[in-house]
Amino acid sequence: MSAEAQKQAAAEVAVAKVESGTVIGVGSGSTVNLFIDALAASDTRIEAAVAASEASAERLRGHGIDVVDANRVTELAVYIDGADEINRHLQMIKGGGGALTREKIVAALSKRFICIVDESKRVTALGDFPLPVEVIPMARSYVARELVKLGGRPELREGFTTDNGNIILDVRSLDLSKPLHREQELNNLAGVVTNGLFALRPADELLVGTDTGVQRFTAA
Numbered sequence: 001m002s003a004e005a006q007k008q009a010a011a012e013v014a015v016a017k018v019e020s021g022t023v024i025g026v027g028s029g030s031t032v033n034l035f036i037d038a039l040a041a042s043d044t045r046i047e048a049a050v051a052a053s054e055a056s057a058e059r060l061r062g063h064g065i066d067v068v069d070a071n072r073v074t075e076l077a078v079y080i081d082g083a084d085e086i087n088r089h090l091q092m093i094k095g096g097g098g099a100l101t102r103e104k105i106v107a108a109l110s111k112r113f114i115c116i117v118d119e120s121k122r123v124t125a126l127g128d129f130p131l132p133v134e135v136i137p138m139a140r141s142y143v144a145r146e147l148v149k150l151g152g153r154p155e156l157r158e159g160f161t162t163d164n165g166n167i168i169l170d171v172r173s174l175d176l177s178k179p180l181h182r183e184q185e186l187n188n189l190a191g192v193v194t195n196g197l198f199a200l201r202p203a204d205e206l207l208v209g210t211d212t213g214v215q216r217f218t219a220a
């Protein structure tokens with residue numbers, strides 16, 4: 001089964017977990033796109049969604065689903081999003097598409113975070129995928145030097161600007177064996193908006209598309 005088919009299967013199981021009449025959080029990326037399409041094709045009629053990217057908002061609206069500003073809600077029933085890597089504690093690296101900051105905000109607003117992935121995203125240790133760090137442009141060089149001091153190899157994501165008008169540094173070689181500590185440490189660097197580690201707010205449930213069906217996990 002292709003990765004695409006695995007993502008599709010996970011997305012469809014996630015749709016079944018969404019209740020009509022609720023306001024939900026919707027992440028971004030190719031897996032979430034499949035979720036949005038599957039939600040629109042289902043009998044489930046949500047009240048509205050808070051979207052983690054302009055692209056997701058546009059896709060939702062294209063299906064006639066209302067999109068509301070995050071400031072208009074106090075809590076979301078559930079957040080559905082993909083990941084670039086996820087471990088058995090359901091801690092993740094996210095931000096391959098550059099939407100990490102808004103994703104973190106929508107995840108923080110949500111009672112439950114359901115992560116949907118194909119099986120290539122499950123890892124024993126986080127860190128093969130370069131860690132995205134969103135940085136305010138004037139801090140680019142300073143933050144890059146600090147990341148090097150921490151053992152990382154940052155690379156500017158060329159020609160890319162986030163929905164918030166910032167840049168992304170993709171960082172290789174950082175030791176991510178203590179993700180909680182690392183997430184906080186990186187967020188403390190002046191000029192960092194946020195980083196793609198989701199350890200302080202891991203997923204609550206993981207749905208993995210595999211060749212033998214969708215496997216469900218909760219944090220180990």
Ligand SMILES: O=C[C@H](O)[C@H](O)[C@H](O)COP(=O)(O)O
Pocket residue numbers: 027028029030031032081082083084093094095096097098099100103
């Ligand atoms: O910024 C992008 C998001 O964190 C995505 O959830 C992540 O990159 C996974 O994307 P995809 O579902 O396309 O693999």
